[in-house]
Amino acid sequence: MKTLLACLDDSTYTQSVIDHAAWAAGRLDAQLELMHTLERHPERAQTSNLSGSIGLGAKSDLLSELATLDEQRSKLSLQHGHALLATAAERARQRGATNVHERLRHGDLIDALVEFEPTYDVLVVGKRGASADMAKLHLGSNLERAVRAIHRPILVASRAFKPIERLLIAFDGSASARKAVELAAHSPLLAGLECHLVMAGAESPAHAAHMAWARELLDAAGIAIRAETIPGHADAVIADYVRSHHIDLVTMGAYGHSRVRQLIVGSTTTTMVRSCLVPIFLVR
Amino acid sequence: MTLRNLRQEWFSNIRGDVLAGIVVALALIPEAIAFSIIAGVDPKVGLYASFCIAATLAITGGRVGMISGATGSVALLMVTLVKDHGLQYLLVATLLTGVLQILAGVFKLNILMRFVSRSVVTGFVNALAILIFMAQLPELIGAQWQVYALVVAGLVIIYGVPRFTKVIPSPLICIVVLTAFTLVAGVHVRTVADMGKLPDSLPIFLLPQVPFNWHTLMVVLPYSVTMMVVGLLESMMTASVVDDFTDTVGNKRRECMGLGAANIVSGLFGGMAGCAMIGQSVINVKSGGRGRLSTFCSGVFLLIMVVFAKEWVGRIPMAALVAVMIMVSIGTFSWSSLKNLRLHPKSSSVVMIATVVVVVATDDLSKGVIVGVLLSALFFARKVGRVMHVTSALNADERIREYRVTGQVFFASAETFIAAFDFREAIDQVRIDVSRAHFWDLSAVGALDKVVIKFRREGTTVDIHGLNEASAMIVDRLAIHDKPDAIESLMGH
Numbered sequence: 167m168k169t170l171l172a173c174l175d176d177s178t179y180t181q182s183v184i185d186h187a188a189w190a191a192g193r194l195d196a197q198l199e200l201m202h203t204l205e206r207h208p209e210r211a212q213t214s215n216l217s218g219s220i221g222l223g224a225k226s227d228l229l230s231e232l233a234t235l236d237e238q239r240s241k242l243s244l245q246h247g248h249a250l251l252a253t254a255a256e257r258a259r260q261r262g263a264t265n266v267h268e269r270l271r272h273g274d275l276i277d278a279l280v281e282f283e284p285t286y287d288v289l290v291v292g293k294r295g296a297s298a299d300m301a302k303l304h305l306g307s308n309l310e311r312a313v314r315a316i317h318r319p320i321l322v323a324s325r326a327f328k329p330i331e332r333l334l335i336a337f338d339g340s341a342s343a344r345k346a347v348e349l350a351a352h353s354p355l356l357a358g359l360e361c362h363l364v365m366a367g368a369e370s371p372a373h374a375a376h377m378a379w380a381r382e383l384l385d386a387a388g389i390a391i392r393a394e395t396i397p398g399h400a401d402a403v404i405a406d407y408v409r410s411h412h413i414d415l416v417t418m419g420a421y422g423h424s425r426v427r428q429l430i431v432g433s434t435t436t437t438m439v440r441s442c443l444v445p446i447f448l449v450r
Numbered sequence: 451m452t453l454r455n456l457r458q459e460w461f462s463n464i465r466g467d468v469l470a471g472i473v474v475a476l477a478l479i480p481e482a483i484a485f486s487i488i489a490g491v492d493p494k495v496g497l498y499a500s501f502c503i504a505a506t507l508a509i510t511g512g513r514v515g516m517i518s519g520a521t522g523s524v525a526l527l528m529v530t531l532v533k534d535h536g537l538q539y540l541l542v543a544t545l546l547t548g549v550l551q552i553l554a555g556v557f558k559l560n561i562l563m564r565f566v567s568r569s570v571v572t573g574f575v576n577a578l579a580i581l582i583f584m585a586q587l588p589e590l591i592g593a594q595w596q597v598y599a600l601v602v603a604g605l606v607i608i609y610g611v612p613r614f615t616k617v618i619p620s621p622l623i624c625i626v627v628l629t630a631f632t633l634v635a636g637v638h639v640r641t642v643a644d645m646g647k648l649p650d651s652l653p654i655f656l657l658p659q660v661p662f663n664w665h666t667l668m669v670v671l672p673y674s675v676t677m678m679v680v681g682l683l684e685s686m687m688t689a690s691v692v693d694d695f696t697d698t699v700g701n702k703r704r705e706c707m708g709l710g711a712a713n714i715v716s717g718l719f720g721g722m723a724g725c726a727m728i729g730q731s732v733i734n735v736k737s738g739g740r741g742r743l744s745t746f747c748s749g750v751f752l753l754i755m756v757v758f759a760k761e762w763v764g765r766i767p768m769a770a771l772v773a774v775m776i777m778v779s780i781g782t783f784s785w786s787s788l789k790n791l792r793l794h795p796k797s798s799s800v801v802m803i804a805t806v807v808v809v810v811a812t813d814d815l816s817k818g819v820i821v822g823v824l825l826s827a828l829f830f831a832r833k834v835g836r837v838m839h840v841t842s843a844l845n846a847d848e849r850i851r852e853y854r855v856t857g858q859v860f861f862a863s864a865e866t867f868i869a870a871f872d873f874r875e876a877i878d879q880v881r882i883d884v885s886r887a888h889f890w891d892l893s894a895v896g897a898l899d900k901v902v903i904k905f906r907r908e909g910t911t912v913d914i915h916g917l918n919e920a921s922a923m924i925v926d927r928l929a930i931h932d933k934p935d936a937i938e939s940l941m942g943h
Contacts, residue, residue, distance in 0.1 A: 219609060221777070
């Protein structure tokens with residue numbers, strides 16, 4: 167049985183993450199694990215006593231004081247985490263997920279995702295976490311780290327769940343994009359959707375060959391597609407297409423380029439996730 | 451990830467780190483001055499060292515949030531070097547200490563810390579506190595009555611003021627009030643300026659003025675080795691204290707190499723060797739310091755205060771610094787260990803006290819730790835040696851006796867092992883079942899040999915059963931009883 171892992175926190179995306187996860191779990195007939203991580207920040211001081219004096223038993227007093235503070239905070243966040251997961255599980259069941267588990271972890275989210283990678287098949291996250299700045303449309307700091315660290319497909323939830331009918335495959339011929347096409351052809355997750363295949367860039371023999379490959383694969387799987395090659399920058403082209411054709415879900419290969427290149431020219435993946443206001447299914 | 455870590459280690463706690471850095475700088479100054487005087491060099495040597503070490507370790511260190519500088523434990527080791535050969539040789543020794551510490555890191559000597567038991571650590575810390583306190587005595591013994599009054603007033607301020615406000619460091623108030631009082635009231639007591647030269651500029655890069663030859667190396671090497679050992683010990687112990695406080699794990703190996711780099715920098719800029727400081731690290735964490743920035747700030751603020759307020763620093767009465775150092779020594783001492791003397795097992799108390807006594811007697815923390823580690827090893831061996839039992843039973847027709855050996859057989863239990871067999875019993879056959887025993891070393895194997903041979907000389911046949919794998923290996927390799935000329939060989943010894 168397949169397993170979906172959905173990451174939850176206090177952000178506005180959480181409800182939508184649950185809905186998307188429940189949708190995917192239904193289609194894949196998978197069990198759904200809801201995970202929340204309690205992050206503690208030992209690198210930040212919570213109290214400060216600037217008296218600079220240390221008296222009898224300074225070490226043990228300080229240690230027990232710090233431990234007590236951490237204990238109180240951790241207990242609160244534990245309770246909060248349990249409550250959050252319970253509500254989430256309830257919502258997921260209402261949305262039709264039958265096999266729902268809760269998982270509460272201490273520590274960094276990405277560390278947990280990497281640790282559990284062998285145990286799940288698809289990851290569901292929101293575009294932004296609780297700490298990210300909504301106004302600027304910046305992506306959550308965790309999303310990109312997660313996508314880089316994890317090699318499973320990732321479903322990135324948008325702000326609110328809408329029934330998914332039209333699928334767009336953003337295709338550039340790269341290895342991960344080809345994998346996305348294969349998933350669209352074979353995975354029950356993407357089966358039965360109206361399928362659009364779009365490649366951004368000028369008409370060229372190389373592009374045509376890539377498109378032919380994808381078309382052939384999808385035809386063989388018996389999926390009717392609308393294929394187009396549109397000149398322009400990938401992010402602009404895809405975002406426009408999503409808007410004009412009322413696309414509900416975009417799937418694409420993720421982060422094909424090196425970090426160095428990305429530092430200089432920016433990442434197409436990041437821009438796309440930011441500019442398309444629909445859920446994105448990222449394939450590594 | 452590295453960029454992210456870097457940012458997290460430096461800038462995730464800016465306000466807390468900067469404030470803590472200022473507080474810690476105040477606690478670093480007295481120690482740097484006091485121990486420069488102990489080592490027999492100008493206060494500026496210790497102050498430059500504290501700046502260089504703190505600033506370098508902020509970058510190179512492996513334990514974020516720990517404070518390092520010129521320390522008493524290391525300073526005490528260099529007294530005779532300075533007396534016999536002068537400051538320049540101290541600087542070379544400092545460089546060499548740094549190199550040795552980097553090598554220690556390269557060869558992962560930090561893992562040796564696992565042999566330093568908790569009792570030894572407690573003893574080390576207590577000895578350190580006592581050394582810090584004793585280093586203040588020259589200022590106190592035979593001083594004018596005004597000095598005593600000032601010290602007492604200083605301690606009252608240091609411990610009293612935090613009851614009213616925790617926003618201003620009480621050591622600072624102590625220093626300012628006592629300095630102002632002595633100036634206004636015209637009390638003539640010894641001041642920092644009387645102790646030697648204070649820094650008048652930023653430290654400058656200089657190679658030590660000594661002939662770089664074999665003779666120089668031989669002079670400084672013994673000092674460098676002990677300074678390396680003590681520096682690493684104190685740094686590793688302080689690192690685990692800070693680990694506990696912050697509930698994070700530092701990189702001990704990087705700390706070794708980082709400390710080495712810091713000492714090299716210190717030596718090149720006219721400073722003496724140093725290491726981490728337990729008292730100041732506690733103050734740092736207590737004041738809200740968590741990141742690399744607090745360590746860096748402590749060094750920088752120390753230098754700024756000392757260089758730019760030199761006139762004023764020179765007028766600080768020594769009594770005020772003595773009060774601050776008494777506070778540091780009280781805060782460093784593990785008072786609960788006194789209470790625990792009755793509760794803890796005697797052997798650990800003996801280890802702790804032996805460590806303290808040896809350190810205080812020799813002024814050398816490394817000797818204390820060596821004694822402590824050896825003692826704990828001996829006590830451990832004795833305890834494990836007791837985990838050995840031999841039981842025996844005669845079989846029905848009283849011709850065969852079966853001995854069952856359980857537990858650990860090694861040098862500490864070998865005698866007990868032999869004594870457990872009854873060689874005077876006239877019997878045909880003896881079976882020794884060692885399937886539940888471990889034979890660890892030559893002594894154990896020798897003991898088994900001896901037992902077998904003794905039985906054989908009484909005309910008893912000996913069967914050994916169930917030598918488990920580890921024991922079998924060592925017995926196979928070392929034992930002689932199953933070789934033809936067994937008796938001759940054993941008697942030859």
